[in-house]
Amino acid sequence: MAVTWNKTNFPGVRYYEHATRKHGVQKDKYFAIRFQACGKRREEGLGWASEGWSAAKAAQTVAELKKAATTGEGATSLAEKRQKAEEKRQAEAEAHAQAERDNVTFEHVFLDSYFPIAKKNKAQRSWQKEDQCYRLWIAPVLADKPLKDIAPIHLERIKKNMAEAGRAARSITYTLAVVRQVFNFARDHDLFAGQNPVTKIKKPSSDNRRVRFLSHEEADRLLAALAEKSPQVRDMALLSLHCGLRAGEIFSLTWGDVDMERGVLTLRDTKSGKTRAAILTDAAKAMLADRERRGPADLVFPSETGEKVGQVSQTFIKTVNAFGFNDGVTDARQKVVFHSLRHTFASWLAEAGTDLYTIQQLMGHQSFAMVQRYAHLSPDTLRRAVKGLEAGMDAAKARDKKVVRLGDQ
Structure with a gap:
């Protein structure tokens, strides 16, 4: 208009x-x-x-x-x-x-952003451990500090506090890993733009590889005692001892992953993130055959409420303590815990002369270095290797003597 x-x-x-x-x-x-x-x-x-x-x-x-x-x-x-x-x-x-980014504190990122997401996406045991690390060791040093002001000296203070409290190097490394994850989270969500200070920290050296394993007699006594107190806990312990399963793998096992005809378990979502197979012993097959089999998606070892078990039963811990396996033991690597059953499985294989590559496959380890700890348990295998070398050398010398040289005629 x-x-x-x-x-x-x-x-x-x-x-x-x-x-x-x-x-x-x-x-x-x-x-x-x-x-x-x-x-x-x-x-x-x-x-x-x-x-x-x-x-x-x-x-x-x-x-x-x-x-x-x-x-x-x-x-x-x-x-x-x-x-x-x-x-x-x-x-x-x-x-x-x-x-606002410059002034955001570690506490704000952890409590308001990082931890709520971790609780949704991580296993209960994992986020509970992170929460404990935060409350006991991280918060006293970092909680009120803006991310941009946190320097390696603050992380060294966390290391010092934990070391003085007698915490193992592995625990210190885990706590630093939580700090690193929080900084990475903040950077990914535009809450922080600097360099992750954890990258400048030297991690404490540690060897937390489990050393203690059960003798056959100790294992038999433990299984017998568990059977009297809790048949389910005994069955789970037997499966770990005979097949090398982790506790979490046992808790997650469903009937659809049990192949009784072939004697094989399919383990999914393992610690390495890969699916692997476990071979059933006759004792393990008999144990599973005696359990009530349900639908493919049903758990083999459900809790009393029918849900997935979340942690190792106190029945196992109390039974181990009753036998005195850990009396006077201060080195965590020497303590008998549920994971010791898996370690015992590998140790027995090594003692029986099983090669380390096969042990690696059965255990589901990602690297060969992780099974080298069992090398000292298989001296017969090493002796056989040396004997084979000697036999080869003797055979080569014998062949040389049979060679007719023109200069000798």
Whole structure:
């Protein structure tokens, strides 16, 4: 619709009236300006009187734009002025966001962001352990510090506090790993932009590989005692002892993964993230055959409520303590725990002369180095290897003697 422009008492300022809309008792007016700047004639709309515009204010705007064009300082058009204003607003918003990032504390990231997600995505045992590490060791040092202010010296203090409290090197390494994960999380979510300080820390050296394993007589006594107190705990212990399963693998085992005909268990979502097979012994097959078999998706070892078991039973721990296996033992590697059954499985294999590669496959270890701890348990295998070398050397010498040389004729 065509509009009728009206002149004002100010050069370069004009307006038109809205057909119906009122501003006070008068019709609302829309103001626009026309002026010469940088050799070009410009024409721009300003706004309505109801938005605060007036002829005088429009004239002042014209004067400012002409001055900017003459001096070369400032915007020479409303579009440019709006752009500069938007750029300023964005810069201020970014500065404010950066200030918030700079001031975000470790406690804020851990409690409000990182930990709630960890509880949803990690196993209960894992997030509970992280929570304990935070409360006992991390929070006293880092909680109120902005992430940008946390330096290696603070992490060294955590290491020192834990070492003085008698915590193992492995526990210290785990706690530092939690700190590292929080920083990585903050960086991934634009809460932190610096270098992860954990990368500058030397991890304490540790050898937490389990040493203690059961003799056949100790294992028989333990299984017999468990059978009297809890047949289910005894069955789980037997499966770990005979097939090398971790506790978590036993808790997650379903009947669909039990192949009685082939004598094989399929273990999914293992610690290494890969699926592997476990071979059943006759005793393990007999034990499973005696259990009530249900649907493929049903757990082989459900809890009393029918749900997945979350941790090793106190029945196992109390039975081990009753036998005195851990009396006077201070080195964690020498203590008998449920995982000792898996370690015993591998140790018995090594003692029976099983090669380390086969043990690696049965245990589901990712690297060969992880099974080298069992090498000293298979001296007969090493002796057989050396005897084979000697036999090869003797055979080579015998062949050499039978060779007829032209110079000897």
